[in-house]
Amino acid sequence: MKQFLTYTLKILCITILIAIILDGLYTYVFLQSKNRGKIEDVFNSKSRNFDVVILGSSRANNHFDAKMFEEKGLKTFNYGMSGGHLFEASLLLKLMIERKYNIKNVILEADLNLSNEHEAEGISALFLPYIHNSKIIKSHFEGQQNFCELYYIPFYRYIKYETKIGCRETFFAAIHKKTNQLDNLGYRGLERHKNANMKNNIAKLNPLTHNKYYEEIKIICKANKINFIPVMTPMCENVVGMNYFNKVKKAYPEIHNYENVVIEDKYFSSCGHMNDTGSKIFTSIILRDFFKK
Template sequence: MLVMDKIYSYFFLQSNKRDKIGFIYNSPPTEYDVVILGSSRANNHFVTQMFTDKGLKAFNFGMQGSKLFESDLILKLLLEKKNKIKNVIIDVDVTLRSEEKSEGMSLKFLPYLYDSESVKKHFESQNDFNSIYYIPFYRYLKFDTKIGFREVFFYALNKKNKALDNGGYNALSHKNGNMKPEILDFQPKRNKYYEEIKKICQLNNIKLIAVMTPVCENAVGKDYFIKVNQLYPEIYNYENKVIEDKYFSNCSHMNDMGAKKFTAKIIKDFFNK
């Protein structure tokens, strides 16, 4: 099991083409003007090419299904790997409902558990840490569907994944028909991972731009965004800056046309100079 653990981990340390975690870990240091963090509401809403067109070196590290647990760790990894960052844009809205990790996306970090001090420290508070850290190869067996043989094989082949296309931005298509309402029937809570992100940015002289991204006009419970600002007044509220159904793929995610309209607003407000 120890030998197999070393073999699997070796291949994860070779390729920067499979996913965003491997891209960070296995790429040379870069100077970023803009780094984008967050869940699918970041991944689908910030058009990287529009920043590039303004002469800004940018990458969208938003990941489908991720939470602030993963966003915090991505920022730590970027700095651990000696990347220089001037601005961080992070989507902070529905992810404030809990401090739990994403069961799917958090697994992508586990191959680097022995190699990265940031990953190790980040997972130390998790209930299953002892088993995945001290039992060799256990994490690869337990989570075989995400980081098992198939993924190792693709890493070994250096096979490119489309998650890295378009500077990490994932465009959604327009959906016809009535827009099913998004129901925001939960409460925002103070979040230790968001607090860590703020502290890291302050210590590293990084400008942090925390935003709430748009939802469709049918969304129920929009006072949720007001409650977020009561907790964190510094978070910019853009939830009603794009509202027409034609700009949305579903009620909580804009399509490509909406994302471009929204990104243009962000660039105008924060990067116009």
């Protein structure tokens, strides 16, 4: 029995040691990565100057053509993240401020995600390689239910989110294989599809009266003298429950409602996402309304 316990203890110690080594190795690789995605790009960067930074979900990523801002002489980058929530947008802005970014304007896509304070696991996982190297990331995740496992168990986060930060992603980061996430100044224009779903139902959605992460972004902007421009972006004409946007306006009067400035189906790739043509029309309206010269 004693021999069995000794053997089990040795196996346990070896397993923990391997986990610690792998954790350190994977983390080291991500700390050198700069061309895989927007989160690595910010975390591993130093001070930058921007006239406009765009934050939000795919409805930011696909709706604001950053090159059109640049054509107006505004240094811009679209940091919208497909699948992301305000949880991730707030954290990304915190990291920019920590890295001494000089930002004049923040455009935040704030509409559908005001209905929750959840993290988007597929996106939030991309911050986790740095959780031991950033007090800001650690603090941001501390309120999450699985924080202790993610923070204290070596290599656990890489196993749990293997499809996002596991072996494959670590390998590509190690060989500096580039993705297209940083192309076109972060903007991803969509095509128009003939058989796209042009119906949506948001009748059950209700904005929170006090969204923690929206308020964080607003406070950060005020503290750093950044002009904060929160906007609601367009949806197609066949949406059930469009009074959601009126509810948002009532709860957050400062948010600019642009949900109906582009509505025809020909300008959409899907009901919630404009195609490249629609996005250019929308971007020109934003430039006209907020960046007149």
